[in-house]
Amino acid sequence: MSKLIESQAEFQQLANERLDEAKALLNLGKWGGAYYLAGYAVELALKACIIKRPRGPAMDQNVLVTDEIESGHKLVERLVANGFDVRLAFWVKESDAGQWFLYLASPMVDEQGPAAAYRVVGPVVDSMPELGIDPFAVKVVGLNDSMTTAAQAVIRPRISDSPFAVQNPKPYPGITRFGGSTLGGVSVDGAYIYPPLPRAVSA
Numbered sequence: 001m002s003k004l005i006e007s008q009a010e011f012q013q014l015a016n017e018r019l020d021e022a023k024a025l026l027n028l029g030k031w032g033g034a035y036y037l038a039g040y041a042v043e044l045a046l047k048a049c050i051i052k053r054p055r056g057p058a059m060d061q062n063v064l065v066t067d068e069i070e071s072g073h074k075l076v077e078r079l080v081a082n083g084f085d086v087r088l089a090f091w092v093k094e095s096d097a098g099q100w101f102l103y104l105a106s107p108m109v110d111e112q113g114p115a116a117a118y119r120v121v122g123p124v125v126d127s128m129p130e131l132g133i134d135p136f137a138v139k140v141v142g143l144n145d146s147m148t149t150a151a152q153a154v155i156r157p158r159i160s161d162s163p164f165a166v167q168n169p170k171p172y173p174g175i176t177r178f179g180g181s182t183l184g185g186v187s188v189d190g191a192y193i194y195p196p197l198p199r200a201v202s203a
Helices: 008-027 031-050 066-081 107-112 114-126 146-154 157-161
Strands: 088-094 099-105 138-141 165-168 175-178 186-193
Touching: 008 031, 031 114, 066 088, 066 099, 066 114, 088 146, 099 146, 107 114, 107 138, 114 138, 146 175, 146 186
Parallel strands: 099 138
Antiparallel strands: 088 099, 088 186, 165 175, 175 186
């Protein structure tokens, strides 16, 4: 099992490393990769700033089991019920990090930035410890993020043309398992994409 990130110092170190890599790609004219890594660096730095409590038990990093998939679904349902607009949700095991992350794509990230979205998502994750989802394994991204657009492409009706995407009726109809090696330009060891979600309804 891969070592998990445990401390503020580790998050900050990773943020600095990703930022250095983003600068290197920028100097090479690799704009897309530089943009992605710079965003990742910001996300890690934000998480370093908001660490408030010890991490809960870690999920199995080799296989995402039905319980974690169902827990992610319940979290998304609660967020939507609370008015947080989640347009797409998907679990991704990033090859570089060696662990599973739950991606939440929301227009709030595009409109107000990731910090605003984390301020909404974080308390909801903390209020549902029974789900066993590590708050630091949740990533918020915009609708134009490369991972979001790639995940959307996988679950479009032409899904049958992809040799990597397999629809699985469990734990509920519509979830898609992605077995490709890259998603949105990011090296991955697997992904599970939830079916399209209903829009959040404002109170």
